[in-house]
Amino acid sequence: MKYLRRVSIALGITALGVGIAVFVFCIKSLQYESYSRGTVEEDIPLENASQNFSELYTEIFEKCRPYVKDHILVQLEGRYMLEDETVHYREAEFVFYRYVDERAEGGRISVIQAKVSMEERMLDIYSFYGAGRAYSPAGSQEIEAEELDSVTEHILDNPDMQESGHFTFWKGSEGEPVVLNM
Known part of the structure; x- marks a missing residue:
């Protein structure tokens, strides 16, 4: 017993x-395997919701400066209309990215998304934190401000993109710009 x-x-x-x-x-x-998401700030007025992405980036970076200390710009997404062979952008989303802990498998990341409404001239800032495998932008190479305006040229030079209305821009593994319609 x-x-x-x-x-x-x-x-x-x-x-x-x-x-x-x-x-x-x-x-x-x-x-x-997860990440947390939060709204940092919403409805921030913009002085220059320009169709020129390098100019817009300068203002966005200034507004996001407290949140993007060590982040790099890795992706630009947007919606547009083509009218009389001119591209009119409606929305743009700048994605800033930073590894927090590269030792972890897949990495722990911090992502800041700056979403711009061109028509309303407003900016909303969102923050993501967590596993790199759960959330990952398309590219991981830094995009320089002067490279941003190649998006417009790419849309105008590619008939398959002219009717799409959506694009995603990042740098490929060889450093070449990649623009895709969605």
């Missing part, structure tokens, strides 16, 4: 230990 009691206590303690280990593993994997 004492033997059965000892065995059952030992099995119970072992099962409890395994249960705790599984629970801790599940919590860690959920945190690793």
